[in-house]
Amino acid sequence: MVPLSHYLALSAILFVLGGAGFIIRRNMISVVMCIELMLNGVNLAFIAFSRFRGNLDGQLFVFFVIVVAAAEAAVGLAIIIAVQRNRDTLDLEDVDSMKL
Amino acid sequence: MNLEVLLPLLLLPPLVGAAVNGIYGRRFSQGMVSLIACASAGLSMLVAILVAWTYSTTSTGPAPFSHSYFTWIQAGDLRADVALYYDRLTLVMTLTVTVVAFLIHLYSRGYMEHEGGYYRFFSYLNLFLFMMLTLITAANYPLMFVGWEGVGLCSYLLIGFYFRKQSASDAGKKAFIVTRIGDAGFTVGVALLFWTFKTLDFQTVFARIGELPPGQYAGTLTAIGLAIFLGAAGKSAQLPLYVWLPDAMEGPTPVSALIHAATMVTAGVYLVARSSILYAHAPKALAVVGVVGGLTALFASTIALAQNDLKRMLAYSTISQLGYMFLGCGVGVFAAGIFHLMTHAFFKSLLFLAAGSVMHAMNGELDMRKMGGLRHKLRITHATFFIATLAISGVPMFAGFFSKDEILAGAYEGPLGQTWLYWLGTLTAGLTAFYMFRALCLTFWGKSRVEPETAHHLHESGFKMTGPLLALAFLSIVGGYVSWPRALGGGEAFDRYLEPVFGPAEEALRNAHVHNPEGLSGGALMTFSVLAACIGIGLGIWWYWKSIDTPRKLAQRFAGLHEVLIHKYYIDEFYNWLIVHPIHILSEKFLWRVVDQGAIDGVLVNGAGEVSTEVGGVLRRIQSGNIRSYAAWVLLGAVLWLLYVLVIH
Numbered sequence: 001m002v003p004l005s006h007y008l009a010l011s012a013i014l015f016v017l018g019g020a021g022f023i024i025r026r027n028m029i030s031v032v033m034c035i036e037l038m039l040n041g042v043n044l045a046f047i048a049f050s051r052f053r054g055n056l057d058g059q060l061f062v063f064f065v066i067v068v069a070a071a072e073a074a075v076g077l078a079i080i081i082a083v084q085r086n087r088d089t090l091d092l093e094d095v096d097s098m099k100l
Numbered sequence: 101m102n103l104e105v106l107l108p109l110l111l112l113p114p115l116v117g118a119a120v121n122g123i124y125g126r127r128f129s130q131g132m133v134s135l136i137a138c139a140s141a142g143l144s145m146l147v148a149i150l151v152a153w154t155y156s157t158t159s160t161g162p163a164p165f166s167h168s169y170f171t172w173i174q175a176g177d178l179r180a181d182v183a184l185y186y187d188r189l190t191l192v193m194t195l196t197v198t199v200v201a202f203l204i205h206l207y208s209r210g211y212m213e214h215e216g217g218y219y220r221f222f223s224y225l226n227l228f229l230f231m232m233l234t235l236i237t238a239a240n241y242p243l244m245f246v247g248w249e250g251v252g253l254c255s256y257l258l259i260g261f262y263f264r265k266q267s268a269s270d271a272g273k274k275a276f277i278v279t280r281i282g283d284a285g286f287t288v289g290v291a292l293l294f295w296t297f298k299t300l301d302f303q304t305v306f307a308r309i310g311e312l313p314p315g316q317y318a319g320t321l322t323a324i325g326l327a328i329f330l331g332a333a334g335k336s337a338q339l340p341l342y343v344w345l346p347d348a349m350e351g352p353t354p355v356s357a358l359i360h361a362a363t364m365v366t367a368g369v370y371l372v373a374r375s376s377i378l379y380a381h382a383p384k385a386l387a388v389v390g391v392v393g394g395l396t397a398l399f400a401s402t403i404a405l406a407q408n409d410l411k412r413m414l415a416y417s418t419i420s421q422l423g424y425m426f427l428g429c430g431v432g433v434f435a436a437g438i439f440h441l442m443t444h445a446f447f448k449s450l451l452f453l454a455a456g457s458v459m460h461a462m463n464g465e466l467d468m469r470k471m472g473g474l475r476h477k478l479r480i481t482h483a484t485f486f487i488a489t490l491a492i493s494g495v496p497m498f499a500g501f502f503s504k505d506e507i508l509a510g511a512y513e514g515p516l517g518q519t520w521l522y523w524l525g526t527l528t529a530g531l532t533a534f535y536m537f538r539a540l541c542l543t544f545w546g547k548s549r550v551e552p553e554t555a556h557h558l559h560e561s562g563f564k565m566t567g568p569l570l571a572l573a574f575l576s577i578v579g580g581y582v583s584w585p586r587a588l589g590g591g592e593a594f595d596r597y598l599e600p601v602f603g604p605a606e607e608a609l610r611n612a613h614v615h616n617p618e619g620l621s622g623g624a625l626m627t628f629s630v631l632a633a634c635i636g637i638g639l640g641i642w643w644y645w646k647s648i649d650t651p652r653k654l655a656q657r658f659a660g661l662h663e664v665l666i667h668k669y670y671i672d673e674f675y676n677w678l679i680v681h682p683i684h685i686l687s688e689k690f691l692w693r694v695v696d697q698g699a700i701d702g703v704l705v706n707g708a709g710e711v712s713t714e715v716g717g718v719l720r721r722i723q724s725g726n727i728r729s730y731a732a733w734v735l736l737g738a739v740l741w742l743l744y745v746l747v748i749h
Contacts, residue, residue, distance in 0.1 A: 019735055022731055022735075023732050023735065024728075092726075093728075095727060096724070099723060099724050099725025
């Protein structure tokens, strides 16, 4: 069997990659993709634990996460499209009018 | 009509008069203002007479009447009600105060006619009367203190009545601040009294003191007596707190007559007299009262000798006469002190009102060196001034003779009497006669030294002013007949009238101190005082009427002494150097610059603002509008939280 720690390491790597990308990327759509990456990393961790503990609680929670991720991606893309149509840009650096 | 209802009716008219004139007076005519004010004062006077009659004809005899109207303070053991107290001493005080106040209100109608602020003046005058009556009729020390502070306030307002004049407003502040020092003593004394006896109601506290075995609490009672006397010394202008009274002459003359001659300054004497039982059980404190009184009497009369301003001289004379009253109380003859309070109210207020009449005629001039020969033009003023001068000099058959003589006799043979105090008092009596006749001669007799422009203006005052003068002159003559001296075969009715009030105190003193004077009889004592008066009068008349060069030559020969007297022993300068100037420096250099500007404005107020601004300046950089940095902050927060949960918790 593949040990649990391998799954968890992969999950952590996915999460960190997603987190780093979320901060570093300038393109709004890339940011949304990184969010999805973070969520999937977490999903992997849940599944791994579910497998290794022998009950289905983890997999059940993954359902919730997937649903929420889908809804959030839809809303997030809607916002991005609205911003793009109004500001004609997909660069996060250009959307900074809320500064103090 | 019972006393419960009547006593508040005594106090209320002046309060109402003050309120009405104060709020609406600006729109009233002068006639309306003075009508309200004089009617209030007059109503008080009539009620005072009615109360006196009611009290005297009740079946309870000389027992005091006391009634509590409502509870004012109730905190643990401390209970002070708005309660009024009436006994024979209160009777004497209320009659004296209301009669003199009423006459002065009438006089002011004429005097203040051409001055500004007519309604303000009468409002303050009425308020003063209310406060003074509260002081006199209070049944406990806290309520008395309300009246005490109230008359101080009105004194400040009235002394500084011409507030646009720097000297007047300074004088008002000086009066209030100096008496405040005394008030601190009063408060300490009352606090000690409460701490020891757990009550401040007159009847209760005096009963408890009376029941004490002799010698118990002696130290505490002495401390209380001294502290309370400090308050009295401030209010009644004794050493060392007398300095405000001469400056108080900046106020209009009716104010000097009412407040600084007849009523407010006598509040200290009343306080000591009312607390007679306390002092009887603290004879050391009482001795201090007597000595301070005697010394002040002499001290002030020496200053009066060299004054050229008529009102200032009368002010020092008042300080001196108040010293006599304290001397009387201090040797154990409280009734004599109160007797002198009454006669002095009559003739001193008359002297001041007559001085006001002179001032009016002289177009505001008060320097006696510029007067002279006024008796021809100011006949009534001269006649009444003359009568008052005879009274204050202790000439037999005039009021002052009887009261002053009783005090001197007490100084000689009273329970705490001391022979040297008697001679001190007699010397002062001689000086008093001398400087009063000096004033009389300089002002009214001899050749006129009046400047020509002023001489045109010389005229006798109208009846509005001379009427009260005549009434007071009458009282200055007959006021003394209520107590015909024993040495002349009389029964000293006044003293026996006040026996129920002062009896316990005087008896306690007599039991504790057996004083055997060396044998001058009452008649001999009286002869000495009359002799002193005659010498003073004779010298005064000779030097200031017949041989007018002599004083000038003496002043040149004894120039040093003369300078010291004219400058009032440089006491004001001394106080300035010792107290006023250091406090001024402290206030300006430290309390203002360092504490107020530096610490409070700088550190607390501005500092708080600057710190906020700085912190805000730093924190605002978080909100940069840059979405990626927001994301980074969120991530950082999540990481920290995770650390906390996994590691620290």
